[in-house]
Amino acid sequence: MRKPIVIANWKLNGGLDLICTSVASFIGKHFSAQIAICPPYLYMRDMMTFLQYSELQIGSQNVSRYESGAYTGETSAQMLKQAGCSLCLIGHSERRAMFAENNEGCRIKVRTAINHGLLPVLCVGENQEEREAGTTQQVLHKQMYEGLSGVDLSIGDLCVAYEPVWAIGTGLAATPQIAQDIHQYIRSELAKIFDQKTADRIRILYGGSVNKNNANELLKQKDVDGLLVGGASLDPGHFLAICERASELTA
Numbered sequence: 361m362r363k364p365i366v367i368a369n370w371k372l373n374g375g376l377d378l379i380c381t382s383v384a385s386f387i388g389k390h391f392s393a394q395i396a397i398c399p400p401y402l403y404m405r406d407m408m409t410f411l412q413y414s415e416l417q418i419g420s421q422n423v424s425r426y427e428s429g430a431y432t433g434e435t436s437a438q439m440l441k442q443a444g445c446s447l448c449l450i451g452h453s454e455r456r457a458m459f460a461e462n463n464e465g466c467r468i469k470v471r472t473a474i475n476h477g478l479l480p481v482l483c484v485g486e487n488q489e490e491r492e493a494g495t496t497q498q499v500l501h502k503q504m505y506e507g508l509s510g511v512d513l514s515i516g517d518l519c520v521a522y523e524p525v526w527a528i529g530t531g532l533a534a535t536p537q538i539a540q541d542i543h544q545y546i547r548s549e550l551a552k553i554f555d556q557k558t559a560d561r562i563r564i565l566y567g568g569s570v571n572k573n574n575a576n577e578l579l580k581q582k583d584v585d586g587l588l589v590g591g592a593s594l595d596p597g598h599f600l601a602i603c604e605r606a607s608e609l610t611a
């Protein structure tokens with residue numbers, strides 16, 4: 361059975377106050393799901409000091425494709441690992457759209473993350489135009505093949521997050537049925553890129569307007585193994601409720 365995973369992506373939001381209230385709401389609580397928060401880089405160390413009192417993990421919203429050197433503004437996988445990070449998002453649609461990230465770069469980042477013991481979470485998803493044109497599967501196919509082919513999973517694991525761009529920050533989450541259909545397609549593609557056994561163990565998260573009201577139905581879908589939460593994760597009580605839903609389903 362795949363262990364559910366819930367990840368908060370704070371994007372360029374939050375500060376010390378949110379760190380304190382978020383971590384405080386998780387202290388002393390037990391979860392059967394894996395839970396992580398991806399704060400802005402600057403706050404990771406602050407968050408880390410509280411982690412011994414909770415089961416929360418820290419993730420990063422990005423990772424450099426480079427190991428070290430003259431790459432101004434970058435943060436390497438090794439640095440993230442040393443700082444206590446467990447996982448990193450790669451190829452979020454906002455990075456693809458606003459910071460020119462491409463599939464080739466994502467593949468290098470996935471490899472780099474695995475090599476340094478971070479769990480890469482490759483984000484894929486179509487935009488509204490692509491959806492209306494009926495090209496969702498082609499878009500996902502390209503993102504996954506170019507983002508993952510040749511990646512060696514014998515030394516590490518991988519997650520894929522399906523985040524339809526039309527659902528991000530719009531309040532219009534994919535229906536549980538749409539999520540299930542696409543996740544099933546993603547898993548079938550993963551089986552072709554790797555093999556069936558590997559595809560069966562890779563966790564596929566859904567992201568896009570997730571909240572405490574729709575989390576349950578989304579998580580009940582056979583191929584939805586977790587959630588990637590943006591806006592709702594900025595409210596600690598709300599995020600906690602989503603994490604509890606994920607944990608209840610595995611209990």
Ligand code: 13P
Nearest residue numbers: 369528529568569590591
């Ligand atoms: P929202 O939950 O705010 O739609 O954001 C989703 C997202 O982009 C998470 O990475």
